[in-house]
Amino acid sequence: MQNLGIPSSALLTIHSDRLFAESAYGQRVAREMEARSAVLMAENRRIESELRAEELDLAERRSGITADAFRTLASAFDQKVQETRRAQEAKFLEITTAREEARREFRNISIPILEQIMAETGAAAILEQSTVLLSAEAIDVTDLAISRLDASLGEGSGETLKP
Incomplete structure (x- = not known):
């Protein structure tokens, strides 16, 4: 029995x-992650340019200073490059972690809505569509779940995405 677009099945897929990705929450997360990534990429380009200029300056100074003084300056420059690389990698990891945390939060928030859909349909389980070899399109409740999540959650608070 079909009731207002809600399937009646023991098994559902999603x-x-x-x-x-298609929920308002997921789209907000994607926008925020893209913005944070763009800022980081611009910062990386700026730092790379500054380090390149510093490296060229160091190369030009080489002929005018002693070998020991050059080694000291080159070692300090190398250490600066390594520290900068670690700091930028840590910033990238922060973005990745925030994205993963937002997905976990979304999954937790979506469970009550998915449980409600299960109760309404009489389903015993909701299976991940990608693990199902073959199924009827009618048991896919992804669109229904997106509309209900958008209605109850909207874009969400965004608190988990703060740096």
């Missing part, structure tokens, strides 16, 4: 990646 595209969890699509659920996240």
